[in-house]
Amino acid sequence: MSASWSTSLLTDMYELTMVEAALAHGTAHRRSVFELFGRRLPAARRFGVVAGTGRLLEALERFEFTKDDIDYLHNNKVVNEQTLEFLKDFKFQGNIWGYREGDVYFANSPLLTVEGTFAEACLLETMLLSVLNHDCAVASAASRMTIAAHGRPCLDMGARRTHERAGVSAARAAFIGGFVGTSDLEAGKRYGLPTIGTSAHSFTLLHETEEEAFKAQVDTLGPGTTLLVDTFDIPKGVETAVRVAREAGGELGAVRIDSGDLVAQAFKVRGQLDALGAKDTKITVTSDLDEYAIAALGAAPVDSYGVGTKLVTGSGIPTAALVYKLVEREGVEGYMEGVAKRSKSKSTIAGRKWAARAFDEDGYAVEERLYVGNREDFKDAIVAGDEDELTLRPLQIKLVEEGNIDRTWYGPQALLRAAEYHQKVRNQLPYAAWRLSEGEPAVETRVVPLASAAKPN
Amino acid sequence: MSASWSTSLLTDMYELTMVEAALAHGTAHRRSVFELFGRRLPAARRFGVVAGTGRLLEALERFEFTKDDIDYLHNNKVVNEQTLEFLKDFKFQGNIWGYREGDVYFANSPLLTVEGTFAEACLLETMLLSVLNHDCAVASAASRMTIAAHGRPCLDMGARRTHERAGVSAARAAFIGGFVGTSDLEAGKRYGLPTIGTSAHSFTLLHETEEEAFKAQVDTLGPGTTLLVDTFDIPKGVETAVRVAREAGGELGAVRIDSGDLVAQAFKVRGQLDALGAKDTKITVTSDLDEYAIAALGAAPVDSYGVGTKLVTGSGIPTAALVYKLVEREGVEGYMEGVAKRSKSKSTIAGRKWAARAFDEDGYAVEERLYVGNREDFKDAIVAGDEDELTLRPLQIKLVEEGNIDRTWYGPQALLRAAEYHQKVRNQLPYAAWRLSEGEPAVETRVVPLASAAKPN
Numbered sequence: 001m002s003a004s005w006s007t008s009l010l011t012d013m014y015e016l017t018m019v020e021a022a023l024a025h026g027t028a029h030r031r032s033v034f035e036l037f038g039r040r041l042p043a044a045r046r047f048g049v050v051a052g053t054g055r056l057l058e059a060l061e062r063f064e065f066t067k068d069d070i071d072y073l074h075n076n077k078v079v080n081e082q083t084l085e086f087l088k089d090f091k092f093q094g095n096i097w098g099y100r101e102g103d104v105y106f107a108n109s110p111l112l113t114v115e116g117t118f119a120e121a122c123l124l125e126t127m128l129l130s131v132l133n134h135d136c137a138v139a140s141a142a143s144r145m146t147i148a149a150h151g152r153p154c155l156d157m158g159a160r161r162t163h164e165r166a167g168v169s170a171a172r173a174a175f176i177g178g179f180v181g182t183s184d185l186e187a188g189k190r191y192g193l194p195t196i197g198t199s200a201h202s203f204t205l206l207h208e209t210e211e212e213a214f215k216a217q218v219d220t221l222g223p224g225t226t227l228l229v230d231t232f233d234i235p236k237g238v239e240t241a242v243r244v245a246r247e248a249g250g251e252l253g254a255v256r257i258d259s260g261d262l263v264a265q266a267f268k269v270r271g272q273l274d275a276l277g278a279k280d281t282k283i284t285v286t287s288d289l290d291e292y293a294i295a296a297l298g299a300a301p302v303d304s305y306g307v308g309t310k311l312v313t314g315s316g317i318p319t320a321a322l323v324y325k326l327v328e329r330e331g332v333e334g335y336m337e338g339v340a341k342r343s344k345s346k347s348t349i350a351g352r353k354w355a356a357r358a359f360d361e362d363g364y365a366v367e368e369r370l371y372v373g374n375r376e377d378f379k380d381a382i383v384a385g386d387e388d389e390l391t392l393r394p395l396q397i398k399l400v401e402e403g404n405i406d407r408t409w410y411g412p413q414a415l416l417r418a419a420e421y422h423q424k425v426r427n428q429l430p431y432a433a434w435r436l437s438e439g440e441p442a443v444e445t446r447v448v449p450l451a452s453a454a455k456p457n
Numbered sequence: 458m459s460a461s462w463s464t465s466l467l468t469d470m471y472e473l474t475m476v477e478a479a480l481a482h483g484t485a486h487r488r489s490v491f492e493l494f495g496r497r498l499p500a501a502r503r504f505g506v507v508a509g510t511g512r513l514l515e516a517l518e519r520f521e522f523t524k525d526d527i528d529y530l531h532n533n534k535v536v537n538e539q540t541l542e543f544l545k546d547f548k549f550q551g552n553i554w555g556y557r558e559g560d561v562y563f564a565n566s567p568l569l570t571v572e573g574t575f576a577e578a579c580l581l582e583t584m585l586l587s588v589l590n591h592d593c594a595v596a597s598a599a600s601r602m603t604i605a606a607h608g609r610p611c612l613d614m615g616a617r618r619t620h621e622r623a624g625v626s627a628a629r630a631a632f633i634g635g636f637v638g639t640s641d642l643e644a645g646k647r648y649g650l651p652t653i654g655t656s657a658h659s660f661t662l663l664h665e666t667e668e669e670a671f672k673a674q675v676d677t678l679g680p681g682t683t684l685l686v687d688t689f690d691i692p693k694g695v696e697t698a699v700r701v702a703r704e705a706g707g708e709l710g711a712v713r714i715d716s717g718d719l720v721a722q723a724f725k726v727r728g729q730l731d732a733l734g735a736k737d738t739k740i741t742v743t744s745d746l747d748e749y750a751i752a753a754l755g756a757a758p759v760d761s762y763g764v765g766t767k768l769v770t771g772s773g774i775p776t777a778a779l780v781y782k783l784v785e786r787e788g789v790e791g792y793m794e795g796v797a798k799r800s801k802s803k804s805t806i807a808g809r810k811w812a813a814r815a816f817d818e819d820g821y822a823v824e825e826r827l828y829v830g831n832r833e834d835f836k837d838a839i840v841a842g843d844e845d846e847l848t849l850r851p852l853q854i855k856l857v858e859e860g861n862i863d864r865t866w867y868g869p870q871a872l873l874r875a876a877e878y879h880q881k882v883r884n885q886l887p888y889a890a891w892r893l894s895e896g897e898p899a900v901e902t903r904v905v906p907l908a909s910a911a912k913p914n
Contacts (some may be wrong), residue, residue, distance in 0.1 A: 007621070008648055008824075009642040009643040010616070010621040010622075010624070010625070010642075010643050011616075011641075011642050011643075012614065012616055012617065012640040012641065012642070012654060013640050013642055013652045013653065013654035014640065014654030014656055014657060015643075015654075015657075016642070016654075016657055017654055017662045017677075017678060018656055018657060018659075018674075020662065020677055020678070021656075021660070021673045021674045021676070021677040021678060022660070022673065024673070024676060024677040025664075025672075025673035025676065025677070026667075027663055027664060027673065030663060032659075032663065034659070059621070069646070072642075072645070072646040073642075076645065076652070077651065078642070078645075079676070087683075088835075090642070091795060118659075118663050121659075122659065122660075125617070125657075126616050126617050126621075126640075126641075127621060129618075130616060130617055130618075130619065130620060130621035130624055131620075131621060133618055133619065134619060134621075134623070146603065157469065159467070159468075159469055159583050159587060160469065160582070160583050160586035160587050160590065161586075161587075161590055161776045162587065162591060162620075162623070162775070163587060163588075163591040163620060163622065163626055163777075164464070164467040164516070164583075164584060164587035164588060164591075165467075165620065165621075165622035165623065166591070166619070166620035166622065166623045167467070167587055168467070169620055172621035183469040183471065183583075184469065184470075184471050184583075185466040185467075185468050185469070185470055185473070185529075185530075185535070186466040186467050188466075188470070188529070188533065188535075189466055189526070189529040193486035195470045195533070195535065196470065197469060197470035197471030197474055199471055199474070199475055200471060200472075200475060200579075200582075201479075201782070201783070201800070202475075202489075202491070202575075202579065202781075202782065202783035202875070203475045203478070203479070203579075203797045204798075205783045205786065205797075205798060206479065206484055206487060206489065206575050206783065206786055206796075207482075207484060208788070208789060212482075213869040215482075216479065216481070216482035216484065216676075217475075218479045219477040219481060219482065220474075220479070220482070221474060221477070221478060222476055222535075229797045230800045230801075231799070231800060232798070232799050233799075258800065258803070259800035259802060259803045260800070260801040260802070286868075287803075292822070309776055309778070312776075313770075313775040313776055314775075318619070318770040318771075319618045319619060319766055319769075319770055319774045321618075321766070324617075325658070325659065326658070326659035326662045326663065329662065329663055331665070332544070332665060339662040339663075340662075341658045341661075341662060341688045341689070341716070342688070342689050342690075342717075343658070343687045343688060343715065343716035344687075344716045344717040345717070346715070346716045346744075347490055393750040395827045398783060403466045430623065448697040
């Protein structure tokens with residue numbers, strides 16, 4: 001009844017039955033290339049943020065079918081004996097390329113490219129999509145919020161508004177998007193994130209008076225703590241808070257406001273704090289913040305933002321709508337062939353894509369280019385340079401080589417680098433990327449066929 | 458770096474720092490009553506569905522601070538030594554009452570009532586909210602979808618669209634809301650849910666022709682399988698699918714359509730299947746379905762619905778917006794006192810609430826009543842009956858008594874009962890509950906003070 005250690009069953013059943021059919025038919029071992037991408041940016045977002053790469057590499061290390069898993073599949077007749085034999089020994093032996101965690105992405109950007117046999121690339125589909133669909137959605141929302149915050153710290157307080165394990169991953173994704181701390185202790189423990197916290201209304205209500213509650217908190221946590229001042233009456237709360245901190249021998253660290261008109265309240269509270277001489281006491285606001293509310297608070301005297309619901313639910317876009325599609329596979333004669341489906345409104349572009357971002361002379365991104373063909377031709381194209389004298393930066397790195405995971409790309413250090421990298425690449429986007437309004441992607445995607453493009457099936 | 462076995466750190470840091478301050482101040486052990494509820498139903502929903510109760514009881518069993526957890530808290534100076542000592546031995550010893558899993562709820566319905574010391578009830582806050590906010594959101598969406606489906610089976614295919622662990626819980630919540638199967642194998646293993654699956658476009662594209670792919674699948678999985686017919690051209694796909702199944706000696710089980718105008722396609726495909734004599738071959742549709750799309754397909758010849766994104770993201774409402782508030786606590790003289798905050802637009806109702814649903818003579822729910830006071834008075838009120846001759850059904854059961862979890866309420870049998878119970882209580886709701894349009898809750902909530910209502914603080 002407890003959660004599996006292995007990640008292999010975090011998988012749609014049809015991945016296994018497809019492998020079963022392909023094994024029986026002799027096509028399971030055909031070399032294949034799958035790409036993970038979004039057909040378009042969701043709901044008029046200007047850019048997406050790549051997050052989850054470190055998590056999926058960790059999950060890949062535990063992607064094995066334990067005896068317990070095999071027993072379940074056997075007892076429930078999910079697949080036949082031949083397939084169970086295959087799964088027992090399964091370990092992904094292929095390659096995975098991907099955008100760097102923290103990078104931005106646009107329509108059709110191949111966030112991941114998985115090379116392997118059909119069977120092994122197929123088995124990873126659900127897990128890869130789950131991790132990236134969630135984490136990219138949260139990181140993309142976080143990035144918009146930190147843009148709106150204009151350098152004021154944003155803090156994740158969303159654990160309670162989402163699935164308990166998703167909250168841990170959301171804290172990590174938010175950090176990539178520029179958040180500087182999280183309330184979630186498991187995220188602190190697991191990913192080395194700074195943890196933060198203030199106090200709840202229940203703590204005030206536990207005590208006979210607000211003053212007693214403030215004293216209890218200040219006596220224990222010191223005057224530098226953050227007191228929640230809106231349980232009863234804000235002006236009275238602020239006055240008490242400042243006084244209690246001073247009685248304890250210091251100046252109050254901060255007050256938190258969690259209700260009412262935050263813009264008006266912030267001005268009033270700042271005025272009151274200043275009048276009381278508490279000029280260094282900061283103001284943190286919470287209460288259903290999203291990027292728009294944060295932007296609206298831009299001119300208000302607020303020092304930091306605590307964000308919950310809208311962060312962990314992707315601010316209206318809880319999933320990044322990424323898909324995982326076969327783009328090339330080995331034909332009967334052993335050559336790779338580009339493949340694509342032609343379903344209405346869901347057609348795909350055949351052939352493996354190599355991505356590069358083109359920058360103008362001022363260093364701003366102007367185009368996302370997807371070169372279709374082999375890697376040698378791609379390298380030649382990059383080295384040859386661009387006819388419009390744009391600078392080209394290849395975007396994909398090798399995350400997994402013949403099943404060996406490059407550990408450079410996960411762990412706390414990789415997470416720090418991803419957050420830094422995101423700041424860097426975001427600064428290279430044109431101004432349109434920073435707009436919160438709905439609109440076109442900040443950077444257009446262009447598909448460029450190379451001479452070596454796999455012949456279409 | 459791997460996920461903790463314990464659930465105790467799935468917790469906001471401030472829960473621990475509040476406990477620290479309360480321990481130091483001598484108020485941590487005050488008897489307290491917290492309620493978990495929604496101030497209103499989200500975005501004009503007609504009713505909510507209680508889901509997650511079984512999961513939170515499981516999580517509660519593992520809510521302990523392991524040496525690893527304590528080391529993390531110590532090394533990162535999250536709380537002081539006194540608090541660490543308290544946490545080391547922590548085990549919840551209080552009571553938890555709650556609505557039955559599968560029940561419906563309305564504004565202010567106390568889905569959970571936690572009785573214990575302040576410290577122990579405070580520590581559970583984040584975990585309880587995370588589990589119920591997620592699971593209730595998904596189950597509520599699922600219930601609307603199964604209403605719209607009018608008895609046609611709905612199948613969860615959403616794992617890839619949400620966090621990998623949230624997907625497992627979403628499958629479970631969907632089952633409570635009336636779904637009959639899931640694609641998620643971990644959900645099958647962990648909760649005993651029926652697993653289902655068809656095939657992906659990549660499987661078709663792996664093969665030289667659609668026909669070869671269909672043969673591979675039918676040869677292995679039998680003619681009763683579901684073939685995906687929209688990779689290239691639907692009429693051709695359907696013709697090939699039926700023929701391949703017959704060549705294998707049977708009639709095709711089903712076809713899946715995953716793109717285009719599903720209503721029009723369903724009629725065309727049904728007509729084609731019938732013309733081919735494949736009258737028993739079923740049609741399953743997928744592709745961004747939600748309750749509205751399902752309702753629109755009501756008159757179309759569709760046999761089942763595969764739902765992904767909109768199910769696991771709560772169909773526009775990814776979190777149930779439930780909160781956890783202190784409503785009573787022991788005063789300095791040892792009596793329980795009702796407490797409430799008065800924050801703008803976030804005020805709460807003081808005092809512990811006992812819930813009953815009132816039914817008219819036809820057996821339809823007409824009112825959700827929250828009696829404020831002690832249990833004896835509540836029982837008297839129920840036994841005395843209603844002045845309007847309504848039938849009253851108490852809604853809360855004891856899930857945990859002095860720390861002992863009632864295992865009746867979790868595990869696969871409890872899950873089956875929850876799904877059945879949901880069908881029963883949903884059928885007792887007035888017609889308005891079944892409407893998909895936004896509007897008022899199907900049942901009003903009324904607060905009824907009893908003589909014993911705890912005196913307000």
